[in-house]
Amino acid sequence: MIRFLLFLVLISNQALGQTSDQHAIESIKRNGGLVLPSPGGDNQWEVQFQLRGRNLSDAGLADIAKLKNIIELNLRDTKITSDGLIHLKELNKLTRLHLERTNVDDKGIAYLKDLTKLQYLNLYKTRITDKALEHLTELKNLRQLYIWQTDVTDIGIAYLKKRLPSLTIIKGIDLSTVIPIKKKEPKPEHDLKWLPNGGNEKPPEKSVTGEFTIIRFINKRNKAVKLFWIDYSGKPKFYGMINSESERRQNTYEDAVWMITNEQEMPLGYFVTGRDFARAIIPK
Amino acid sequence: MFSLKHTRRNFLRSSVGLAGLTLPTFFKAQAVSTPKRRKAKACIVIYTWGGMSHYESFDPKPEAPVDIRGEFKSINTATPGIQFSEHIPLLAKHSNKLAIVRSVHHSNGAHSGAVYLNLTGHQPEGQIKAKGRKNWPSITSVISHFHRPLAGIPNAIRMPYSMYDNGRQMAGESAGWLGAKHDPILMRTPAGEPYGGVNRYDDPALNLKLNIDRQRISERLNLLEQLDHSLGQRLGNSTAYEKLDHYRQMAADMLLGSPVREAYDLEKEDHRIRNMYGNHIGGQSLLLARRLVEAGVPVVQAVCSAGDLAGGGGDNWDTHRNHFPKMKNRLLPVFDRAVSALLTDLEMRGMLDETLVVFLTDFGRTPKVNANGGRDHHPGVYSLAFAGGGISGGQVYGASDKKGIEPSSGDCTPADIHATVFKAMGINPNAELHDQLDRPYRICDGKPLPIV
Known part of the structure; x- marks a missing residue:
């Protein structure tokens, strides 16, 4: 009940004062914009064009500016130019303004000089130069300014910093200094040692779990062989046949013991895996 | 898994509390609970x-x-x-x-x-x-x-x-x-x-x-919609159907040019x-x-x-x-x-x-x-x-x-x-x-x- 009453009160408030706002909001929506109530306070708005409203042009900006209580405005990636920014002059409650990735240049920034509530101004990848910064010197509340990928120089930055000491200017990195990671040459595949059954060098009694690796078993015999994995308790586990002159790609782990037998399951020899990918050649 | 006891106790506590509030204090409480922080x-x-x-x-x-x-x-x-x-x-x-x-x-x-x-x-x-x-x-x-x-x-x-x-x-x-x-x-x-x-x-x-061509996606979607119509009638509004529909619509939106599709194409990045x-x-x-x-x-x-x-x-x-x-x-x-x-x-x-x-x-x-x-x-x-x-x-x-x-x-x-x-x-x-x-x-x- 209380909620319902509250709702009625809100509705009637809206109906009384804000028909002109409603027109502006409808126009914003027609242009693909999004109007959100700002958490900052009653009847304050956040307006976004960067997702669905990228076709917004200077003409559309005139309609937006009729909504006076815009606190945040995002025009990223839209088709606006400096000429359109004249309409923003009236939006003197703006605290955050996104103009990044538009064709805005120094001329347009002049229209922002009286938006003294601005705290955040994003101008990255616009056409501004040091000249634009001269228009920002009176924005005493400005705390964050973004100028990556513009022609603003260190001289301009120093100039503005001197006048607005509490401003942070984010210049970004120079992309020409990014060093790509060197591609590692693939290590040449080495061959696992063949330990013939009954030979001098004995394989371990069982496998131990370790890093993942891949082994290519290549059968050079003129007969098929059987492949067994010696498990963690020392028992052989059959994995498959490898025909004469053919190969099998096997996922395994380092320190695994693999046994090769003839078709009658008489052991012929063993391989012990290492960490690296390797070939295991079953000799003639 | 879900602690009914706990929530019910909370629920009781909060509703009893609410009954004791007058309208002005309710408004105050509302104002306090909506922080102005960004x-x-x-x-x-x-x-x-x-x-x-x-x-x-x-x-x-x-x-x-x-x-x-x-x-x-x-x-x-x-x-x-x-x-x-x-x-x-x-x-x-x-x-x-x-x-x-x-x-x-x-x-x-x-x-x-x-x-x-x-x-x-x-x-x-x-x-x-x-x-x-x-x-x-x-x-x-x-x-x-x-x-x-x-x-x-x-x-x-x-x-x-x-x-x-x-x-x-x-x-x-x-x-x-x-x-x-x-x-x-x-x-x-x-x-x-x-x-x-x-x-x-x-x-x-x-x-x-x-690289799928959009014309083809649109055509398939039209076909799907016709199928859906008859299928929907047969199945009624079963949850499984709704779920399927939700994903299908979302996939279609993404393929047909939502900003997400563009974002997914890393080749477009510097x-x-x-x-x-x-x-x-x-x-x-x-x-x-x-x-x-x-x-x-x-x-x-x-x-x-x-x-x-x-x-x-x-x-x-x-x-x-x-x-x-x-x-x-x-x-x-x-x-x-x-x-x-x-x-x-x-x-x-x-x-x-x-x-x-x-x-x-x-x-x-x-x-x-x-x-x-x-x-x-x-x-x-x-x-x-x-x-x-x-x-x-x-x-x-x-x-x-x-x-x-x-x-x-x-x-x-x-x-x-x-x-x-x-x-x-x-x-x-x-x-x-x-x-x-x-x-x-x-x-x-x-x-x-x-x-x-």
Whole structure:
């Protein structure tokens, strides 16, 4: 009940004062914009064009500016130019303004000089130069300014910093200094040692779990062989046949013991895996 | 699983309380409960699957005996008094953006329970299954419930793999009782050298084929709509049908040119930016995360590790063997480069103050290095970190003791970490959500850490 009453009160408030706002909001929506109530306070708005409203042009900006209580405005990636920014002059409650990735240049920034509530101004990848910064010197509340990928120089930055000491200017990195990671040459595949059954060098009694690796078993015999994995308790586990002159790609782990037998399951020899990918050649 | 008793008690308490309020005090209460603070608009969850060692990352112990402090040295960061491990030198330069938490702890020594706890903020009860609808929802699902995207944009995306341990898929990555609509969509990062090790590809992942011609998609959709019409009549409004329809519509929206499709095409990114993140699926995933956030996706999770632990093999943080070479050569360089690139990129685009980045992992690693040169599971204390989204950087919350065994101050739990995330995202940690049967659950039992 209380909620319902509250709702009625809100509705009637809206109906009384804000028909002109409603027109502006409808126009914003027609242009693909999004109007959100700002958490900052009653009847304050956040307006976004960067997702669905990228076709917004200077003409559309005139309609937006009729909504006076815009606190945040995002025009990223839209088709606006400096000429359109004249309409923003009236939006003197703006605290955050996104103009990044538009064709805005120094001329347009002049229209922002009286938006003294601005705290955040994003101008990255616009056409501004040091000249634009001269228009920002009176924005005493400005705390964050973004100028990556513009022609603003260190001289301009120093100039503005001197006048607005509490401003942070984010210049970004120079992309020409990014060093790509060197591609590692693939290590040449080495061959696992063949330990013939009954030979001098004995394989371990069982496998131990370790890093993942891949082994290519290549059968050079003129007969098929059987492949067994010696498990963690020392028992052989059959994995498959490898025909004469053919190969099998096997996922395994380092320190695994693999046994090769003839078709009658008489052991012929063993391989012990290492960490690296390797070939295991079953000799003639 | 759901604590009816608890919620009912809360419910009774609050409704009795409400009855005693007069209208003016009700208004006052309302005014107090709507904070004027700015909130983050998007969240990127970076999950180091397997359990990242706190010693070799954010909480080195240079004073401890060598069998505990390990092989690595510690280095100074950009913030006086904060030291990191020597193998995250790039991240050390970003310490002014990071709030490190060195005192998280819990008691789940197994991956399954630890992942569930760190992703949902709730203790696992009984048998938890990856696709269980009784599970608590993942933090990504809860965030997207409160931060709804525009139509045609997914609620939440996770990439590049699901987490598996020896073939068993972990619970905690899905929406659980919030319902399939809120499941984050698994997306395969379309570029970058994959992590070494086993990755399971049997989970349905979304690959946006970028070369399908739109005319053909439209034609197929028309056909589908005709089919749907008759099918819909036959099936009525069954939930299964609705669910199917939801995904089909979303997939179609994405294919037919939502900003998400554009974001997915990493070829459109400046090659130097791609190089900055590193040509590795870890780096490219975080680049994709930034692009998705730009495209309006409210929450993205990137798993920084191979999909399957499979007994300790491959590139994951479950370093029971060869801990030091693996950390130094395979894991930390990717993590260091990719995460640093993300922070740089978000900052210079002016996105960092509205994008919360949170680092999660299973648990820390044991103080003593074992006989295989590894460190085992250690939920007794571990480190996590936050950046952006209104978090004050250049600070450390809490501490572990001299040997890194347990918290010595500011001890906190995964639930507190979740409460902190919710607060930064403008979500009341005590908010209630309802499951498919309309039963109420309080989303979080933790308290926000004083770092927001």
